[in-house]
Amino acid sequence: MEKQPKPPPLLLLSSQLSFQNRVCEVTLNSAFLSWKEVETRPKRTSGNIYGPLKAAGSHYVPVCEIISVQETEEDCPSTDTGKWQKVPQSVAESNQHAFTVSYVERTQKHRWRCSEVTLHCTDRTLCLQWVQAIREQLSLLTIRPKHLLVYINPYGGKHHGKRIYEQKVAPIFSRASISTDVIVTERANHARDHLKTEADLKKYDGVVCVGGDGMFSEIIHGLISRTQCDSGVDQDCSDEPLIPCSLRIGIIPAGSTDCICYATVGSNDPVTSALHIVVGDSQPMDVCSIHHNKTFLRYSVSLLGYGFYGDVLTDSERKRWMGPARYDISGVKTFLSHRYYEGTISFLPADENVGTPRDKLQCRSGCDICRLPSADKQVSKDEESVSDTETKGVWKVIRGKFLAINAACMSCACPRSPKGLSPSAHLADGTADLILVRKCSRFDFLRHLLRHTNKDDQFDHPFVEVYRVRQFRFTPRYEDTDSELDLRETEGSGRKRFFSQICREHPACSCSLAHSSWNCDGEILPHAAIQVRVHCQLIKLFARGIEEQSVFEEPYAFSAI
Numbered sequence: 001m002e003k004q005p006k007p008p009p010l011l012l013l014s015s016q017l018s019f020q021n022r023v024c025e026v027t028l029n030s031a032f033l034s035w036k037e038v039e040t041r042p043k044r045t046s047g048n049i050y051g052p053l054k055a056a057g058s059h060y061v062p063v064c065e066i067i068s069v070q071e072t073e074e075d076c077p078s079t080d081t082g083k084w085q086k087v088p089q090s091v092a093e094s095n096q097h098a099f100t101v102s103y104v105e106r107t108q109k110h111r112w113r114c115s116e117v118t119l120h121c122t123d124r125t126l127c128l129q130w131v132q133a134i135r136e137q138l139s140l141l142t143i144r145p146k147h148l149l150v151y152i153n154p155y156g157g158k159h160h161g162k163r164i165y166e167q168k169v170a171p172i173f174s175r176a177s178i179s180t181d182v183i184v185t186e187r188a189n190h191a192r193d194h195l196k197t198e199a200d201l202k203k204y205d206g207v208v209c210v211g212g213d214g215m216f217s218e219i220i221h222g223l224i225s226r227t228q229c230d231s232g233v234d235q236d237c238s239d240e241p242l243i244p245c246s247l248r249i250g251i252i253p254a255g256s257t258d259c260i261c262y263a264t265v266g267s268n269d270p271v272t273s274a275l276h277i278v279v280g281d282s283q284p285m286d287v288c289s290i291h292h293n294k295t296f297l298r299y300s301v302s303l304l305g306y307g308f309y310g311d312v313l314t315d316s317e318r319k320r321w322m323g324p325a326r327y328d329i330s331g332v333k334t335f336l337s338h339r340y341y342e343g344t345i346s347f348l349p350a351d352e353n354v355g356t357p358r359d360k361l362q363c364r365s366g367c368d369i370c371r372l373p374s375a376d377k378q379v380s381k382d383e384e385s386v387s388d389t390e391t392k393g394v395w396k397v398i399r400g401k402f403l404a405i406n407a408a409c410m411s412c413a414c415p416r417s418p419k420g421l422s423p424s425a426h427l428a429d430g431t432a433d434l435i436l437v438r439k440c441s442r443f444d445f446l447r448h449l450l451r452h453t454n455k456d457d458q459f460d461h462p463f464v465e466v467y468r469v470r471q472f473r474f475t476p477r478y479e480d481t482d483s484e485l486d487l488r489e490t491e492g493s494g495r496k497r498f499f500s501q502i503c504r505e506h507p508a509c510s511c512s513l514a515h516s517s518w519n520c521d522g523e524i525l526p527h528a529a530i531q532v533r534v535h536c537q538l539i540k541l542f543a544r545g546i547e548e549q550s551v552f553e554e555p556y557a558f559s560a561i
């Protein structure tokens with residue numbers, strides 16, 4: 001069927017109003033509010049020529065980016081003190097009546113700001129007519145949230161969460177007439193448990209998370225579990241499709257990595273995130289479920305990393321008091337220890353129509369790949385029943401020694417790595433990029449790591465492989481020792497053989513580690529052997545994906561080696 005051209009927007013109101021003492025033609029239609037200076041004739045006064053003829057530029061604000069409109073209180077000199085003070089419009093001396101429109105303005109680096117224009121009218125009826133017309137248009141934007149449930153982690157990142165919310169976010173919500181119920185968490189998992197069992201979710205149009213990736217992880221665990229529980233879905237059953245969550249989640253970044261916010265908005269700026277919530281953006285997102293045998297362990301949306309990132313996290317947890325700098329210290333320490341781990345990865349590759357991790361088709365606002373019909377992205381029943389390489393050869397199996405095994409459901413872009421762990425991964429395509437970094441020299445591994453911070457391709461090394469997958473499994477080589485306790489309790493020659501084997505392979509560090517841990521969005525998983533499956537578009541954020549120019553154009557801290 002041929003696409004019909006869109007009808008032109010409906011003209012709603014047009015008047016000559018004054019803006020910064022200039023006459024403007026102001027127009028409101030169903031798509032835009034615009035104002036343009038009206039050309040005035042030159043006036044001769046006392047021999048001087050006033051009134052420039054130049055046609056000033058037009059300003060257009062999409063209605064969907066208007067935050068609010070208010071009748072303005074004019075500033076008038078107070079009669080008794082001589083100071084300037086606010087007086088209500090109704091008692092203003094002159095017949096100048098005004099209204100102020102707050103709207104979204106884009107600044108650099110994907111940041112949004114709240115800008116304002118005040119337009120003056122000659123009479124109050126006209127002024128109120130404008131306010132009402134704009135409010136009517138805003139009321140048609142039913143995707144905008146009206147009532148939000150906010151969770152603040154006061155201890156995330158540099159412990160600024162509460163202040164960030166109160167000073168930068170709450171005033172924006174109040175200007176946009178959004179009401180909130182705010183909970184400052186008192187312990188880890190407070191938000192998760194509240195969402196899972198207590199919160200009256202029918203009251204809200206969305207949930208806001210003030211904190212980092214770990215806090216966001218709490219929120220999605222609460223919401224996903226609640227949704228499955230309400231629908232009778234057993235999370236332990238790894239084959240069962242999960243029910244998508246209906247409430248959108250907003251992230252106000254106040255954590256250490258803030259990768260989920262950065263990769264979905266393009267910046268880790270609280271005001272920008274608040275404005276994306278106000279305009280009612282919606283960005284679907286994939287979620288990985290992680291099982292150990294038949295037991296559900298956790299969900300992951302950003303990094304699921306074994307080896308390097310698991311060890312960084314384990315070490316950094318002891319340094320939480322350092323704040324975000326803990327990751328830098330533990331990163332260097334883990335890099336120097338240069339541990340590798342043995343195991344088997346088997347995975348189900350994604351269809352070709354979702355692209356490849358090295359195709360340079362980055363996921364951006366309105367991404368075509370993420371908009372493909374979801375049937376193409378789901379695991380079909382036939383494929384689910386295929387196991388390893390025995391049948392149809394669908395699953396691939398790789399054995400080896402790895403410095404790192406990373407799965408990224410999305411790019412994982414963050415301030416430390418502006419293009420992310422997997423720059424072409426998609427937010428909502430039903431796949432994850434599986435990155436295998438095999439044992440290599442320290443120097444080569446450093447080159448690989450540094451490429452996360454510059455424009456060079458971090459996958460362009462012979463010791464790095466990357467696959468786009470829908471499911472994967474990992475089994476450490478010494479599987480029967482999956483529980484470290486079992487290993488310590490084992491007596492006799494078997495145990496000795498196990499340790500000596502590991503130590504021979506790690507002559508420099510005298511370590512005896514058979515296993516690393518999985519870093520799951522900043523939480524350590526209790527098992528090394530896991531089964532992972534990507535659930536397409538299981539959750540939705542108040543975001544729209546990264547807009548406009550690429551973050552690659554920003555200067556980088558490190559240059560290529």
Ligand SMILES: CCCCCCCCCCCCC/C=C/[C@@H](O)[C@H](COP(=O)(O)O)NC(=O)CCCCC
Binds near residue numbers: 519
């Ligand atoms: C020698 C220079 C090395 C530079 C390497 C930089 C690579 C950075 C890639 C970071 C990807 C981050 C993916 C996100 C992970 C978060 O889920 C997790 C928890 O975050 P939070 O709750 O905010 O604390 N963060 C991490 O695991 C930190 C990894 C940092 C590793 C240096």
Ligand SMILES: Nc1ncnc2c1ncn2[C@@H]1O[C@H](COP(=O)(O)OP(=O)(O)O)[C@@H](O)[C@H]1O
Binds near residue numbers: 155189
């Ligand atoms: N009130 C609280 N006290 C202690 N820990 C909390 C509290 N609220 C949340 N947490 C936990 O703090 C951890 C880190 O939170 P996050 O906001 O991600 O900060 P960061 O990015 O610095 O790690 C999360 O795992 C979360 O479960």
Ligand SMILES: [Ca+2]
Binds near residue numbers: 410429431
């Ligand atoms: Ca994805």
